[in-house]
Amino acid sequence: MAAPCYLCGEEAVVDGLCNNCYDEQHPLMEVSTPIPLLACKKCGSVKIPGGWQKIIIGKMNSEELAEKQIEIILEPEIKLFAKGVTLTLEEEKKLDRVSHLVVHASGKSHEKIPPHEEQHKVEIRFRYGTCDTCGMMSGGYYEAILQMRADGREISDDEKKEMTKTVTDMTVARYKSDDKAFITMINDDKYGIDYYVGSEYLARDIADKFESRYIAERKENYKLIGEDKTGKKKYRTTILLRLPRFSVSDFILVNEQPCQVLAMARNTLTCYNLVRQERFTINPKNARWRTISYLAPLTDRREFMVVTHVYGQPVQIMDSKNFDISEVEESAFDSEIISGAKIYGFLFEDQLYLLPDQTHFDVSEN
Ligand SMILES: [Zn+2]
Ligand SMILES: [Zn+2]
DSSP, X not given: OOOBOTTTOSBOOBTTBOHHHHHHHSOSEEEOSSEEEEEETTTOOEEETTEEEOOOOTTOXXXXXXXXXXXXXXXXXXXXXXXXXXXXXXXXXEOSSEEEEEEEEEXXXXXXXXXXXXXXXXXXXXXEEOOHHHHHHHTTOOSEEEEEEETTSOOOHHHHHHHHHHHHHHHHHHTTTOTTOOEEEXXXXXXXXXXXXXXXXXXXXXXXXXXXXXXXXXXXXXXXEEEOXXXXXXXXXXXXXXXXXXXXXXXXXXXXXXXXXXXXXXXXXXXXXXXXXXXXXXXXXSGGGGGOEEEXXXXXXXXXXXXXXXXXXXXXXXXXXXXXXXXXOGGGOSSOOOTTOEEEEEEETTEEEEOSOGGGSSGGGO
C-alpha cells in the first residue's frame, strides 16, 4: 500500500505526490510575459539578440507573417522541463499591436505519470523599426562594385540578362546568412554593366563565378573611403571583369588556325578547328591560350545549299546570296551529305571551310 500524497491525501505515485500534485509542482514549460517584438516594417525581419532574423516572406499574408514573427521571438522564451513535449499556439485576441496567445503544452512531467495538457498565457507586444539590412540599403550602402566589361565590344543584352540573373540568384541565396547580401544599384550603359553590392564577400563570390563562366580577365582596385569610429581604415573594392572579344559561335584564331567557338564554361573554351575538322578544349593555363585572337562574328558565316552529290566526287554547293556554284571535297563535310540541305561555311584566306553541327542551325526552317 503506497503512502498518501503529502499535499492532498490521494494515492502518491512519485516523490510522495499524486499525479495531479506532481504535475502542478513540475510544469512542462515556463514562458515569460509580456514579450516585446521588434520587427522591420520593410522586410518583416525580427530583432533577436545579436542581430535580425530574416524571413522569406514569399506569398505570406500579414497574418502569416505575424505568426512567423511570433514563432521566432517565442521559441527562445519558452523553457521546457520535460522531453517529448508538444507545443501548439492559439491566438485568443489581437489588438492593434498586442497579441494575446495561449501556448498549449502536452506531455509527461514524469515517465510514471500519464500525459497531461497545460495552458500558458503570453502577451506579445509589437513594435516596428528598420532592420540593419533595410537601413543600409536605403542609405545606399555598398562595399564593392562589380564592373562587367568586354574586350573591344559591347556586352550583349543576352549576356547582361544572364549576368543579372546570376547576381540575383546568388544574392537571394545569401539573404538569410549575410546582412549585407543586397544589390544597392545596377548601372547599365554602353560600356557595360555595374553591380553595387552590399557585401564584399558576396561580390567576390559572384566575381569568381563570372571569371570562370566567361573566362574573363580580373582586376581589383581598392579605394580608401574613410575611417570607422575606432580609426580603422575603410576601403571600397572595385572588381573589374573583362570578357573576351569573342563569344560562343564566333570565329577565332588559335595558333594561327581558324576555329569556331562552340562553348564556354568553367574556365574552358570548346572550339572546332576548321582546318583539322576537330574539336578541342583550351583554357587560360594552356600556352596556346595567348595565341588566341579574334577573327569574325558568327554573322560572317555564309549559307550554302547542297546542289548535287555523287558518291566519290566533289560536292556541288550553291551560295544562298549570289547563287554562285562551287565545289568542295566530300572530306570537308563533318556530317552526312544530303542534297538540298542547308549548310554553312566560313571563308578564311580564300579557302572555304564548312562549319560543324550544321543540323543544329536553323532546324526550324527545314
Ligand atoms: Zn496530491
Ligand atoms: Zn528590413
